[in-house]
Amino acid sequence: MDLFSKNLQAIKHKDRDLFNRLKKVTKAPYVSFIPSRSGKIVAEVLGKDGKRYLLHSAYDPCLEAEEVAARVKWIGVSHVLVLGVGCGYQLPAILARVSPKVKVYAVEPDISLFRSVLEVFDWSDLIRRQNLYFIVGLSPSLAVETIMGTLNPVEVKALEIFKHPVYYRLLQGYFSELEKELSESIRISLVNLVTALQFSFRDHKNTLLNLKYLEVSSPVRNLFGAFSGKPAVVVCAGPSLDKNIHYLYEVKDRVLVIAVDTALRPLIERKIYPHIVVAGDPQDANFDHFRIVPPWELKDIFLVAELRVSPLIFKYWSGKIFLCDFGSQIMRWITSSYGDIGRLMVWGSVSTVAISLAVELGCDPVILMGQDLSFTGLRRYASYTWVDETSSNQVDPAMETLLREKDLWGKDAWTAKNMLAYRDWLEQFFKRVKRRFVNSTEGGILVAGVKTINFLEAIARFLSQPFDALGVLRRLWSPLKKGDRFKKEIIEKLLSLKKVLEDIKSICEGNLALLERLCGKINEEIKDGEERIRSLMRGYSFLEEGFLPYFISFNREIEKLRELPEENALMKECEAYAFLFAGVKETALSYINVVESSVEMMRGE
Template sequence: MLYKKNLAILKKRYPAYQEILENGTLDDGNITIVETKNGSKTALYQAEGDEYLLHSKYNPEKEAERLVAQLITDGVTAVVVLGFAMGYHLKELYNKVKDKGVKIFVVENNPALFREAIRYNDFTDLFDYQDFYLYLRDDYDSSGLINFIEGHIDIVFEELTLFKLSTAKRYFGQTLALIEKDLEFIIMKVKANKSTSKKRGRVWEENLLNNLYLMLKKPGVRELHGLYSGKPAIVVAAGPSLDKNMHLLKDVKDRAIIIAVDAVVKVLLKNDIVPDIVTVIDGFKSTLKYFDGLDYGRLDQTILLTIPQFYNHILKSWPGPLVFSPGYGVSEGIIHWIEKQRGFLGRLATGGSVAHLAFVLAYLLKADPIVFVGQDLAFTGDITHVKGSDYSLNLEDERKNSNKEYLKIKDIYGDEVWTRSDFHFYLQWFNRLILGIKNRGCQTEFVDATEGGARIEGTKVMTLKEVLNNYCQEKNDKKEEILIRLARYKAEWNPKIKEQFKLIIKNLKVIMEWAEQGLLFVDKLLDCANEKDYQKIVEKLKHINYNIDILKNHVMFFESEMYEIYTEINVDFRTDLEKYTKLVEFYNLLIKGSSKALKILGQHYQKITLKEGV
């Protein structure tokens, strides 16, 4: 029986779906299964006095073949399909991409219809495909879908495309628009991550390697969990409205914790406001201007929460406590290796903005309320940032020198205000996260005391003066408790840490040797005229690439710098010469990256040896 056969394979991966499908109350009276002209089955769906077929009444297989043929999958690593229906298009899609390792995500909001599909068609190959992912539920959960997809993709290097069954828009109903909006958000997020990684990946990974010893010693963000519970946190960004109320922040010392983004620290200090925590999330050269000329003498009690990819010379010279907060999706292999040596650092999920990091830190601290100040996410008064910030421009000058998109949105007063595409994305991230937190029953209050800018959904709009009067009257010593805890922190190292370093150094040297051999064989290929000898050399190159592929997961070097080339050498090129050029570029990058990594790791190894007194 097809149903039992399909279900047996499906429940290996998704045991919870068996309970959904075998629920005796699962029924949809709108569905009628009918036979097509070629003897297959299609579904007749009735809703609101209308009825329609979900697949062709003549030949659903041919229809699916035509639909899938129109889908461009070159360079695509994941296809998100809206609508399982009777599944003909999915069988065809599977046949098209199964040999390419493309991920297939299916979103279906009608379990009763899905049950009918697995009664009439054999999906065992599809369900057994290791890159098949099914999201099946009739009560749509926005956060659930986003987490499900993001949990199974490379959040940096994935190339997603959307494939919508044409009839899905009818039987999905109003839910379809919500799902499409969430999927577009994921695709936009991945594209933004990819763009950032391409521009900054090499710099980030070099910074991370330089910070390796610090990461072995210093605490991770998990150490801060719950340490400011029930007390107010003020998250200060560099929006233009900060000019209106920044002076009031002088009055919150020991009454609220001030978490400031890097871009606003110099402005705060000039106004005699010393933040309790500073957050940094971008390890690129443009960020260094926030630290040039900074009065470090006033920051000995200020915590710096940083990504591991920030500049080592800044982190080493920071006078106050240093805490690492790794992100998701970037250099995870290196970070996981570090954590094997010293323990889990913790993670804070952000949407890519330093203000996001400051906000989720406040939430991790269990602060209540969490107050936004200077978080315009728009060009209030046609100004980009607070006066005195290194990035402050008027909107006209900003648009002259930018290739970003601009749009109008509603501000906190209901009026229209200009914003930028990346600001708008950051706003959407805040809106979604706050909604998700509230839907989970969290009672934390979120207050927007920016006094201008975009309307952040889920926040109570107040003036900063009202916030201080309502929430910041009582003193507390929780900041001092945090400083004491961080001062006492001591990481426990893996007893075999030196052996682990030696193994990585050895593997890097072997990779360099393989890459040097690869260069020699590419030269031989170019001079080879004999087909038999040519094939022998090709096999040797495949062997070299296979060995490199195995070893590259056990070393630490500049993965992002060579990622695209590494993927390209495994596809067909227009000419052999182009392929050879890519191979040469790939091997040279391996040699260069491994050589640099060896030098940096050697320096860290010496520090560890001295630390242990060996």
């Protein structure tokens, strides 16, 4: 078997996509291989400028790689990014210095060059290394997407980047873009994770207490594709909404009006009744956007929400409800019994849910209003919102941590980090989705991926034909009444969950008592208790989210023990285990109380 075939077989078992792509490319005609003075083979490439470049040392490429790797402080490094692979001499030097737990990503932009190297070098053992990932022949965006598919942001303690000097000279734009996008993707992932960890118990609590609404609500998937080719307006509550909201009254029969919850009151005050209101925020404070609207004003409006929103909203709502799924672990657990109800994307802001809904409904174009993502006029929201009734609708750049960003007209606008993150996510979403997105906010900082025109022009261009949006929604609203059998199944699942939580609580209580008796010592029973808790949670993946903050803190404290003297390390280890068991015990008790309440509600008690 020739070297290329041998390497290709190793890749086949590890990365089927790369295997298939390599079979379709030929070796690079602009690459040649010459011996270095040490006898090791090095690649020479012909640049676009007509010059030839050696990718490694002409003297001793192995020694060069060792010297570069030796200069790195490897303590604490959790991930390695190799930008430019070439003949791969740096890879063994790196892998020899890191543990198998450290993930190494080797990025090679040129798949033809990569194939040429596979014909000359035996990389079969290298390819089989479980912690080595080859990212080959992909755009910076796809390369980052591939990396993020195997990267857990919680585990990123230190990222070491190896920049191949010749590659950087030849492909600087590629690698600079990749670095920027990867850094941003990790940041966004961490924002998502931190949000999930902060609010996971509250989200789970709301979801479990709202289970009773499953039987009286319709799955939002009933609506998917129902408005294909019809225009939609997604109404957000940014300050610029005041500029053009009044025009909606004249065209409400020619467009599907989807409002975020914050924009509900501003619309109702102007006698504009949206067809759909979207809610996604699980905080009880979000109910304020609803309670300021009389219930009788809501009876002909459809609510689209996930079970995680505050139970106060479901209880107050007088219209009909379509339930959606944001893809959380707890919703997967529920829908395994209930069935698919319709997945919508969410990222930090309810406006992302509303836009995702418009796309899933088939709407085209999707017109945005009030999507400032900035403090236009130094205001947080449009008029008539709940916030507008308080003094907090005004922002003071001198008193708050605000950022400057260019608006639609190239002028400075005040914004915030979270708003910039929402804008970046939306712009990436607009690039991926084949749909016409029109920004008629007439203010703010959303520029890329959308066509920017004022709302009067949008009306003239897109909103000419009337259609019965409310009639379509009424016809497709159909609750999945599964009866007593379904209710019994859900109750059984809840009782099984309660049993697991009681077992976790019992393990924690036993180990806390054992820690007191051992007086500062750790034995195998204590360590086994930790593993038993992890094992029990694996059957209920959403519980891992609820308990994860304690395990992250515990892992960090255990990691620090290596740097301490033995006598201090033992005491710190005991404290870490005590913190873990105490925190998990209290959280388990909170979950048990919620599950008991949910069971009572499902039984109608």
